[in-house]
Amino acid sequence: MRQYELTVLIHPDLEMNLQPALDKIGKIVESVGGKITKEVNEGKKRLASRVKKQEFAVYYYYELDLPKGKSVAKKITDALDIQDEYLRHLLVTVDENRLKMEAKRKARKSEDEAEEETEAEAEKE
Numbered sequence: 001m002r003q004y005e006l007t008v009l010i011h012p013d014l015e016m017n018l019q020p021a022l023d024k025i026g027k028i029v030e031s032v033g034g035k036i037t038k039e040v041n042e043g044k045k046r047l048a049s050r051v052k053k054q055e056f057a058v059y060y061y062y063e064l065d066l067p068k069g070k071s072v073a074k075k076i077t078d079a080l081d082i083q084d085e086y087l088r089h090l091l092v093t094v095d096e097n098r099l100k101m102e103a104k105r106k107a108r109k110s111e112d113e114a115e116e117e118t119e120a121e122a123e124k125e
Contacts, residue, residue, distance in 0.1 A: 001034075001065040001067060002065070002093060003063065003064070003065060004063070004073065004092065004093055004094060005061070005063055006025075006061070006063075006089065006090070007060070007062075008059075008060045009047075009059060009060075009087040010057060010058040010060060010085060010086060011054065011057070011086070011087055012056040015058050018058065020085075021086070022060070024083065024085070025060075025080075028075075028076055028080065031075075031079075032066065032067070034064050034067065034072070035065050036062055036063070037063045038061075040062075042059035043059065044056055044057070044059075045058075045059055051088055052087050057088075063094075076091055
């Protein structure tokens with residue numbers, strides 16, 4: 001499995017009822033054998049320039065695990081291209097080096113927190 005990031009700009013008229021549009025994205029990802037690992041609603045924002053005559057869009061961010069292969073990403077982008085609910089989308093692979101660096105940062109952070117806790121306990125005694 002390879003990790004991807006997907007950002008989708010959803011039509012602002014659907015803001016009150018986003019669930020059907022989000023369900024379609026889930027079905028598209030599952031149809032190619034992938035799964036959504038993280039989903040973030042970043043809210044309605046003003047666009048820098050008009051997209052399909054719209055000044056606003058609802059931003060949704062996903063982290064996906066997809067099977068390896070170029071055809072998988074193409075199937076997802078093709079499926080999103082033909083839907084009217086989505087103004088724009090961007091599907092990119094996650095850099096392996098970035099993942100390693102984030103893991104190291106998390107490890108360091110947890111080590112630092114553990115040291116702070118032991119120091120705090122030592123001071124209490």
